[in-house]
Amino acid sequence: MPRAAALALLLATATACANDVPEANWSRGLLPEHVTQEGGVVQTLWNGAWIAALATGAVVIVLIVWAAIFHRKRKTSPDLPPQVRYNLPIEMLYTLIPLVMVSVFFYFTARDSEVLTRVDGDAPVKVKVEAYQWSWRFTTNYEGKTLEPVAGVPVSDYHQGPQLVLPVNKKVEFDLSTDDVIHSFWVPDFLFKRDIIPGIPEDNPGRKFQITTLNRPGVYAGRCAELCGVDHSRMLFSVKLVPQAEFDQYIATHQAGSAQ
Numbered sequence: 001m002p003r004a005a006a007l008a009l010l011l012a013t014a015t016a017c018a019n020d021v022p023e024a025n026w027s028r029g030l031l032p033e034h035v036t037q038e039g040g041v042v043q044t045l046w047n048g049a050w051i052a053a054l055a056t057g058a059v060v061i062v063l064i065v066w067a068a069i070f071h072r073k074r075k076t077s078p079d080l081p082p083q084v085r086y087n088l089p090i091e092m093l094y095t096l097i098p099l100v101m102v103s104v105f106f107y108f109t110a111r112d113s114e115v116l117t118r119v120d121g122d123a124p125v126k127v128k129v130e131a132y133q134w135s136w137r138f139t140t141n142y143e144g145k146t147l148e149p150v151a152g153v154p155v156s157d158y159h160q161g162p163q164l165v166l167p168v169n170k171k172v173e174f175d176l177s178t179d180d181v182i183h184s185f186w187v188p189d190f191l192f193k194r195d196i197i198p199g200i201p202e203d204n205p206g207r208k209f210q211i212t213t214l215n216r217p218g219v220y221a222g223r224c225a226e227l228c229g230v231d232h233s234r235m236l237f238s239v240k241l242v243p244q245a246e247f248d249q250y251i252a253t254h255q256a257g258s259a260q
């Protein structure tokens with residue numbers, strides 16, 4: 001089948017693309033390996049939620065099988081089994097257990113959301129992210145120096161896409177804005193995404209988030225994760241994590257002339 005062969009070839013060549021989404025791994029619960037400290041928080045919460053869900057599922061399946069085997073209708077038994085309405089202990093049990101489970105989930109989710117959305121304003125790297133149909137403009141500020149913006153040209157350069165260069169082991173603050181429609185800033189290896197909604201004032205904390213990069217130099221794919229128009233799927237970018245020395249060099253050669 002020539003069509004199948006062509007498809008196989010397409011898949012084989014497509015996997016070599018630098019802007020590919022990362023490989024998911026079973027040992028990490030199908031999440032990509034994270035490149036930020038915050039990603040570690042997400043991974044732990046994700047693992048815990050799966051363990052809790054699987055344990056709950058196991059208990060439920062055991063109860064179903066037990067009921068099906070030991071409490072099935074027998075030929076000699078009457079039409080209705082003994083009725084257990086208004087059994088206070090049982091009703092307390094199936095009210096309290098879900099309440100406890102939801103509270104535990106809520107506690108860990110609230111605790112981690114607080115960490116993931118905290119912005120303390122002292123990040124040495126600040127990136128202004130402007131999303132538009134269908135690309136991105138990144139303007140980086142590092143210790144008071146503003147760099148030339150990096151901007152993508154919609155559709156025509158989507159294979160490459162704009163690239164944001166960031167140092168490893170550094171706190172980075174993002175400020176997200178757009179003038180047209182809702183977009184969503186997503187770097188799968190950050191294990192984080194945030195919607196970008198037009199008309200949100202600059203002092204609204206929902207526009208900002210911060211990460212601390214880990215020592216994992218490399219190029220990581222970025223995506224728009226909100227259907228934002230006909231070329232949404234081509235709204236690609238990448239984040240390049242580089243060692244500090246390389247970042248200093250990048251700053252020296254890309255500083256905006258008029259911004260000083």
Ligand SMILES: [Cu+2]
Nearest residue numbers: 183224228235
């Ligand atoms: Cu978009």
